Amino acid sequence: MQSSYSYQALYRFTLDVFKKIGCNDPHAQIAAKVLLSADMRGVDSHGIARLTGYVRLWEAGRVNPNPDIQIVHQTPSTAVVDGDKGLGLVVAHKAMQIAMDKAEKVGTGWVSVKNSNHFGIAGIHAMMALEKDMIGMAMTNASALVAPTFSSERMLGTNPIAVAIPAGNQPPFVADLATTTVANGKLEVASRKNESIPKGWAQDNQGLPSEDPACVKQGGALLPLGGDRTHGSHKGYALSSVVDIFSAVLSGASYGPWAPPFPAYIPMPENMPGEGLGHFLGAMRVDAFRSKESFFENMDNWINRFKNATPAAGHERVLIPGMPEAEKEAYHKRHGIPLLDAVIGDLQQLAEKLGVQPLD
Amino acid sequence: MQSSYSYQALYRFTLDVFKKIGCNDPHAQIAAKVLLSADMRGVDSHGIARLTGYVRLWEAGRVNPNPDIQIVHQTPSTAVVDGDKGLGLVVAHKAMQIAMDKAEKVGTGWVSVKNSNHFGIAGIHAMMALEKDMIGMAMTNASALVAPTFSSERMLGTNPIAVAIPAGNQPPFVADLATTTVANGKLEVASRKNESIPKGWAQDNQGLPSEDPACVKQGGALLPLGGDRTHGSHKGYALSSVVDIFSAVLSGASYGPWAPPFPAYIPMPENMPGEGLGHFLGAMRVDAFRSKESFFENMDNWINRFKNATPAAGHERVLIPGMPEAEKEAYHKRHGIPLLDAVIGDLQQLAEKLGVQPLD
Numbered sequence: 001m002q003s004s005y006s007y008q009a010l011y012r013f014t015l016d017v018f019k020k021i022g023c024n025d026p027h028a029q030i031a032a033k034v035l036l037s038a039d040m041r042g043v044d045s046h047g048i049a050r051l052t053g054y055v056r057l058w059e060a061g062r063v064n065p066n067p068d069i070q071i072v073h074q075t076p077s078t079a080v081v082d083g084d085k086g087l088g089l090v091v092a093h094k095a096m097q098i099a100m101d102k103a104e105k106v107g108t109g110w111v112s113v114k115n116s117n118h119f120g121i122a123g124i125h126a127m128m129a130l131e132k133d134m135i136g137m138a139m140t141n142a143s144a145l146v147a148p149t150f151s152s153e154r155m156l157g158t159n160p161i162a163v164a165i166p167a168g169n170q171p172p173f174v175a176d177l178a179t180t181t182v183a184n185g186k187l188e189v190a191s192r193k194n195e196s197i198p199k200g201w202a203q204d205n206q207g208l209p210s211e212d213p214a215c216v217k218q219g220g221a222l223l224p225l226g227g228d229r230t231h232g233s234h235k236g237y238a239l240s241s242v243v244d245i246f247s248a249v250l251s252g253a254s255y256g257p258w259a260p261p262f263p264a265y266i267p268m269p270e271n272m273p274g275e276g277l278g279h280f281l282g283a284m285r286v287d288a289f290r291s292k293e294s295f296f297e298n299m300d301n302w303i304n305r306f307k308n309a310t311p312a313a314g315h316e317r318v319l320i321p322g323m324p325e326a327e328k329e330a331y332h333k334r335h336g337i338p339l340l341d342a343v344i345g346d347l348q349q350l351a352e353k354l355g356v357q358p359l360d
Numbered sequence: 361m362q363s364s365y366s367y368q369a370l371y372r373f374t375l376d377v378f379k380k381i382g383c384n385d386p387h388a389q390i391a392a393k394v395l396l397s398a399d400m401r402g403v404d405s406h407g408i409a410r411l412t413g414y415v416r417l418w419e420a421g422r423v424n425p426n427p428d429i430q431i432v433h434q435t436p437s438t439a440v441v442d443g444d445k446g447l448g449l450v451v452a453h454k455a456m457q458i459a460m461d462k463a464e465k466v467g468t469g470w471v472s473v474k475n476s477n478h479f480g481i482a483g484i485h486a487m488m489a490l491e492k493d494m495i496g497m498a499m500t501n502a503s504a505l506v507a508p509t510f511s512s513e514r515m516l517g518t519n520p521i522a523v524a525i526p527a528g529n530q531p532p533f534v535a536d537l538a539t540t541t542v543a544n545g546k547l548e549v550a551s552r553k554n555e556s557i558p559k560g561w562a563q564d565n566q567g568l569p570s571e572d573p574a575c576v577k578q579g580g581a582l583l584p585l586g587g588d589r590t591h592g593s594h595k596g597y598a599l600s601s602v603v604d605i606f607s608a609v610l611s612g613a614s615y616g617p618w619a620p621p622f623p624a625y626i627p628m629p630e631n632m633p634g635e636g637l638g639h640f641l642g643a644m645r646v647d648a649f650r651s652k653e654s655f656f657e658n659m660d661n662w663i664n665r666f667k668n669a670t671p672a673a674g675h676e677r678v679l680i681p682g683m684p685e686a687e688k689e690a691y692h693k694r695h696g697i698p699l700l701d702a703v704i705g706d707l708q709q710l711a712e713k714l715g716v717q718p719l720d
Contacts, residue, residue, distance in 0.1 A: 073650055075648040077648070106436040108468060110468055150558065151669040167653050175599070177592075203672070230593065238681040241533070305515075313567050315567070319510065
């Protein structure tokens with residue numbers, strides 16, 4: 001059902017594909033690195049399995065492989081960036097670099113992006129800040145799949161929030177979370193296994209709670225973090241809305257139910273109020289608040305104390321956000337990255353279609 | 361069981377109390393206004409019902425009524441403020457003003473605060489930004505009552521996040537949410553009514569799910585937003601951690617299980633790693649990103665579209681974050697603010713003790 005590949009093999013292949021569709025060398029390198037960071041960190045849904053999806057967006061003319069990524073408005077600590085329909089993987093990376101350059105000068109930098117598309121995993125963009133001893137933040141809006149509390153209509157995407165915080169001797173704190181109870185992928189897994197899903201994950205097309213994993217495909221919706229009003233879904237709805245507004249209303253991208261879809265076969269929404277998908281990136285220099293030494297000392301102590309919190313009955317350890325992903329990354333570096341046969345088949349077809357050297 | 365009072369009557373009383381414990385006029389005015397905003401917006405747990413609690417902190421020497429609130433570190437877009445043990449109600453207000461002054465100059469302003477205490481409702485500090493056409497953010501850490509996912513130990517407070525976003529003709533968007541499934545007050549209500557609580561709200565002292573509203577008092581804990589791992593509690597845990605780190609590690613306040621308690625009868629934690637409670641305040645000028653006109657037009661459209669989303673079966677309307685609180689505020693302006701007899705009794709005792717004119 002699956003085989004493992006080295007990072008180097010996947011990188012060579014991904015780079016070839018991005019170059020073949022017209023990306024210049026530096027852009028193709030960024031895109032491959034950002035995309036594969038998902039596979040490395042164990043977020044399979046957002047990695048190389050999506051490569052054919054990006055190529056289809058290019059075929060449909062929805063992605064510009066050679067974008068002119070420009071600042072269109074700015075102050076010392078802010079900017080709006082026009083992604084010129086470039087790959088979100090590249091546009092968000094460039095926007096984060098701008099946020100970090102501003103943080104270098106005035107303490108923090110905040111960049112809202114329009115005219116972009118799917119940017120891969122949020123965490124990897126936030127983590128760019130770590131090497132400069134900065135806190136990084138990344139958000140993006142996404143096509144509508146989530147219903148607000150009390151609504152039966154899909155109005156929001158899975159709209160993730162990522163925050164990366166550097167430490168001293170400890171590994172960094174990296175939160176990266178969709179503002180839903182679960183990702184759509186979990187419903188697909190349950191569907192394939194013919195299993196029901198827990199209440200609080202999704203609702204049917206009338207807005208009623210459902211335990212049928214097919215309910216979203218049949219016009220239902222994913223639910224905001226919290227699941228239902230009794231468990232605080234209005235909070236997940238509010239957080240998802242903030243991500244949508246910071247990413248798309250602040251930049252002039254398309255927001256809410258008008259966010260452009262990732263699958264190229266889904267038609268674009270009518271009467272879009274803005275340009276493309278939106279992101280929001282932020283960087284804060286740690287020493288814009290206090291000395292690095294004091295911050296790192298306290299942050300190490302924070303992480304240590306939480307790692308050593310008493311585990312609940314039946315559990316062995318308390319995790320720090322980012323720890324499971326860092327452990328997967330270490331494992332994949334040693335043992336290679338496993339890909340499902342279905343994904344490998346897709347990629348080999350893609351190689352043939354584009355005339356690039358197949359995965360080996 | 362309850363009587364209603366005009367805002368003016370409650371304001372006169374609250375102002376007298378804060379002056380009596382030694383606040384100067386401007387500080388007493390800020391403290392009264394911030395505290396009562398909770399009652400006006402229907403967040404009874406954080407309003408005048410807590411006035412006696414603040415006075416007890418003063419009696420215990422944990423609150424300094426005449427603080428010298430100072431910036432101790434800064435860049436053009438950031439500052440760390442030392443609250444000098446002042447009332448959080450006042451310290452956070454001053455810190456937000458500093459964030460807004462910085463936003464005026466360089467687009468955004470971000471202030472982390474140490475040496476403070478309970479700041480009332482987060483939303484009111486974030487909302488200060490609205491009158492200047494800025495987006496406002498406010499967070500605070502709080503004494504430990506919440507267990508991380510997989511832990512039986514209380515490590516985090518209810519750590520709220522508030523985001524206030526101005527609109528054009530529409531009322532503003534105001535999200536203000538504790539990063540738990542519910543507030544502790546809901547368990548107290550269930551306890552008084554002898555009712556069980558839904559799964560996902562709390563756990564017992566072994567870290568096992570509990571439906572007993574007394575479980576938290578008996579050494580259990582509230583649960584992070586999501587409730588359990590299946591419903592994404594690790595995301596609520598991550599968000600609560602970010603609030604703790606931004607508020608307290610970034611400023612040098614006491615974080616995690618060392619955050620100082622609000623009730624004066626609870627002893628301070630031992631070996632506190634920082635000074636007092638921490639807050640994090642932010643302000644972003646809307647026109648640091650795009651023209652106010654374009655932003656307000658899109659924001660009005662966003663709000664309109666979400667208000668008009670199809671309601672789920674059994675529901676009549678979809679709410680915008682902040683709408684229920686704004687409706688309560690309008691109602692209380694017309695009809696007065698209802699207080700429980702128990703709260704009124706407390707306040708009249710307080711009046712007698714301090715020698716201020718009773719509530720009338």
